[in-house]
Amino acid sequence: MTHPIPSGTRDVLPAEMAELRAITDALREVFEWADFGEVATPTLEYAEVLERGGAGAAAPAYRLFDQQGHVLALRSDMTLPIARVVATRYADAPTPLRFWYLAAAYRDVRPRRGQRRELLQAGIELIGAPAPEGTAETLTVLCTALEKVGLERFRIGLGDAALYPALLAAHGVPEDAHGPLLHELVTRDFVGLEREIGKLGLPEPEAHLLLTVPQLRGGAELLEVAGEALEGALEGLRAVHALLPSAVAGRIIFDLGLVRELGYYTGAIFDVYDPALGTPLGGGGRYDELIGRFGRSLPAVGFALTVEQLHIALTGEERLK
Amino acid sequence: MSVERLTIAVPRGALFGETLDLLQRIGIDTAELRANDRKLLFADVGLITMRPSDVPTYVEAGAADVGITGKDVLMERSERAVYELLDLGYGRCTMVVATVAGPDPMAEALRRLGTVRIATKYPKIATTHFERTGRQAEIVEVKGSVELAPLTGLVEGIVDLTATGTTLAENGLVVREEVSVSTARLIANPVAHKLKAAAIDALIRNLRAG
Numbered sequence: 001m002t003h004p005i006p007s008g009t010r011d012v013l014p015a016e017m018a019e020l021r022a023i024t025d026a027l028r029e030v031f032e033w034a035d036f037g038e039v040a041t042p043t044l045e046y047a048e049v050l051e052r053g054g055a056g057a058a059a060p061a062y063r064l065f066d067q068q069g070h071v072l073a074l075r076s077d078m079t080l081p082i083a084r085v086v087a088t089r090y091a092d093a094p095t096p097l098r099f100w101y102l103a104a105a106y107r108d109v110r111p112r113r114g115q116r117r118e119l120l121q122a123g124i125e126l127i128g129a130p131a132p133e134g135t136a137e138t139l140t141v142l143c144t145a146l147e148k149v150g151l152e153r154f155r156i157g158l159g160d161a162a163l164y165p166a167l168l169a170a171h172g173v174p175e176d177a178h179g180p181l182l183h184e185l186v187t188r189d190f191v192g193l194e195r196e197i198g199k200l201g202l203p204e205p206e207a208h209l210l211l212t213v214p215q216l217r218g219g220a221e222l223l224e225v226a227g228e229a230l231e232g233a234l235e236g237l238r239a240v241h242a243l244l245p246s247a248v249a250g251r252i253i254f255d256l257g258l259v260r261e262l263g264y265y266t267g268a269i270f271d272v273y274d275p276a277l278g279t280p281l282g283g284g285g286r287y288d289e290l291i292g293r294f295g296r297s298l299p300a301v302g303f304a305l306t307v308e309q310l311h312i313a314l315t316g317e318e319r320l321k
Numbered sequence: 322m323s324v325e326r327l328t329i330a331v332p333r334g335a336l337f338g339e340t341l342d343l344l345q346r347i348g349i350d351t352a353e354l355r356a357n358d359r360k361l362l363f364a365d366v367g368l369i370t371m372r373p374s375d376v377p378t379y380v381e382a383g384a385a386d387v388g389i390t391g392k393d394v395l396m397e398r399s400e401r402a403v404y405e406l407l408d409l410g411y412g413r414c415t416m417v418v419a420t421v422a423g424p425d426p427m428a429e430a431l432r433r434l435g436t437v438r439i440a441t442k443y444p445k446i447a448t449t450h451f452e453r454t455g456r457q458a459e460i461v462e463v464k465g466s467v468e469l470a471p472l473t474g475l476v477e478g479i480v481d482l483t484a485t486g487t488t489l490a491e492n493g494l495v496v497r498e499e500v501s502v503s504t505a506r507l508i509a510n511p512v513a514h515k516l517k518a519a520a521i522d523a524l525i526r527n528l529r530a531g
Contacts (some may be wrong), residue, residue: 110400113382157515188404191506253515273512278383279402280512309329 004010008109008117016311019215023149023310024102027122031100034137036124039099041081047073052293053080053264074106075122079264079287079302082125087294095128095298102307115279116308123284123304130299131286132238135268136243138284139302143239143248146272146281149310152243153317154274154281156241156251157217159258161265161285163233170229171206185214187261214257222254230256240268264290272305281309289296325517327524330380330388332373335484336505340389344368347527377401377508386513387521393482394502397443404514407507407525414484416446416500419471422493426477431456440470440479446482451496464509468492 005011012020028038033206050060050073050122060073076251078101090097102122124141126134130315146154168178177200183218190211197207213230216222223238241249253273260269269285284303291298330352331340341351362369365495369385375389381401388403391412395405418439420426430437436457441447444462449460462524468488470476480500483489489496503509507528509521 041396088428155516188402188511189406191405217523253518255515271515273515275512275516278381278512 006117010113010118015178020307020311023127023307024122026148026150027145027307028100028102031122032150033122033245034098034124034141034144036098036100036126036141036171037083039082039101041075041078041085041101041104043074043104045081045084046301047071047074048086049084050075050080050222053083053161053290056294057124060106062106070298071121076107076275077105077304078103078123079125079290079304082127082302083287083291083294083300086127086291086298087296091296096134097127098124099127100124105304108163113277113279119306121282121304122307123239123282123302125300125302127300128298129301130288131267131301132239133229134244134299134301135240135286138243138303139240139252139270140248142270142272142284142303143251145227145305151274151310151317153276153320154251154272155253157253157255157258157271157273157280158256159234160237160267161258161269162267163256163259164188164259166233167210167229171202173200173202173210181210182259186261190215191262212286214259215255217253217255220249220252220254222256236267258286268301270303272303274313274317276320277309279309279312281313282306296310325520326367327513327517327520328367328384330371330376330385330390331368331370332388332390332505333370334373334458335414336373336389336391336412337370340505343411343528343531345408346531347524352384363453374398377403380510383510383511383512386517387507387509387524389505389507391482392501392506393443393446395506395508396501396503397445399445402511404509405506406509406521407528409505409507409528412505413502414480414482415502416443416480417489417496418450418478418498418500419483419489419494419496421471421477424494425497427497428473430477437478438476440467440476441481442467443480443482446500450480450498462521468494516518 047063048058055238062074064072066072073229079259081169082099086097104118105121106118126138165178180196184196184290187301194211197210223234258269264287265285266288267286271280274281282303282305286301288299291300342353345351353363354368373390374394375399376388379385380388380390380403393416411427422423427437436459438459438461439447440461440463444460467479467481471479474491
């Protein structure tokens with residue numbers, strides 16, 4: 001007799017579990033070596049607490065009531081629960097704080113390869129460490145962890161969440177017109193972006209700039225592109241780049257079009273790519289204002305990797321050899 | 322710097338001929354594709370052929386780095402995570418709402434029954450169009466000739482793609498509304514877009530010039 005399980009969830013049997021365990025053991029070893037401490041938080045939280053993270057993809061997708069009528073939610077990532085822990089349990093503690101986790105998160109995604117409604121995430125949060133030092137430390141831990149897992153061909157796309165909004169503001173695009181343009185960028189539609197830019201009636205050189213800058217991606221030479229409007233964000237990326245060990249710097253693809261659906265990112269953002277998988281393996285970024293929403297204002301940065309996607313990429317790399 | 326080779330998903334069907342012409346103009350040998358309509362994978366030239374509606378599936382998964390398909394397909398499969406890079410301009414056709422000629426049977430159905438029945442191969446586009454225009458619609462998904470549905474009383478109207486309107490006219494149907502205009506688009510896998518940036522940018526430059 002067979003019994004179904006919900007769409008987007010799965011069972012793991014011993015052969016696969018052993019391989020997943022090897023990956024999570026490698027990650028744990030690197031996180032502990034880098035002096036991060038493991039934390040666990042409840043799978044269920046009060047919905048109103050998680051909603052402090054703001055709207056967007058971070059909003060919890062699954063809610064239920066307890067016997068008292070409280071609205072509970074399944075966490076959609078670990079960043080929000082850790083922000084809560086920092087504000088509540090480390091209200092006066094000296095910083096920086098370093099946490100790592102291995103935990104399930106729950107998202108309302110269309111189930112497909114490596115994308116589950118219940119996903120196992122491994123990651124770190126570095127709290128109270130401002131840019132650029134905190135960002136460089138996080139990227140270094142990320143690279144070390146991916147190498148320890150056994151991935152050889154991964155690259156890290158690095159951009160800045162504030163870059164495109166700053167570019168729009170510098171060219172006099174009114175605040176209320178930013179939404180449609182950013183929507184086209186988030187949905188990866190450059191044809192739509194060109195159409196929306198056309199509606200602004202800007203002079204040709206400026207319209208061209210707004211369309212081409214977010215399509216720039218490549219090596220550190222990109223950080224030298226002209227334009228005062230970009231100077232703030234590019235200066236930040238240059239400062240991070242200067243702090244990276246060469247092994248890490250060699251993995252970086254600067255991406256001036258990188259944007260996020262999660263509402264809480266403020267500065268540097270990054271995605272992990274591997275040629276063996278068609279979707280990013282994980283990502284992260286700076287969220288300098290999020291913990292302040294929970295009551296203790298601290299700059300922070302972190303990343304999350306989806307363990308199942310690391311596994312698919314690892315087996316895919318073996319096949320490409 | 323050496324530029325990595327791309328795997329390109331090519332749509333068979335209405336866009337096939339013009340897509341091959343375009344690829345030929347930018348220096349990709351398409352002779353074997355023209356000669357052999359059973360073969361699907363042409364590894365020597367980095368081309369794979371498939372139904373237009375499968376192109377986003379292959380590109381999203383990274384089985385093809387880039388692909389060409391109609392905007393109608395992308396609208397119907399808008400949940401697919403792919404980059405839309407270029408409007409190629411050809412394969413122009415219009416998504417329309419059509420009914421039998423004479424008094425509009427949709428108006429009668431909406432007035433007396435409150436709901437209009439619509440047959441389509443594009444349930445997402447049809448649902449969005451009727452929601453956006455504030456009408457209740459019962460969307461009936463069909464796989465084959467949509468024109469049959471209003472002639473047999475299955476539905477009052479259809480949402481379908483038309484290039485010249487000939488098939489509609491031959492079946493006694495008239496266009497009541499235009500939903501959107503569709504052309505061929507170049508799409509790319511999100512990871513390939515970063516890891517094979519030089520090759521993809523070169524392809525875009527060539528396609529713009531071609």
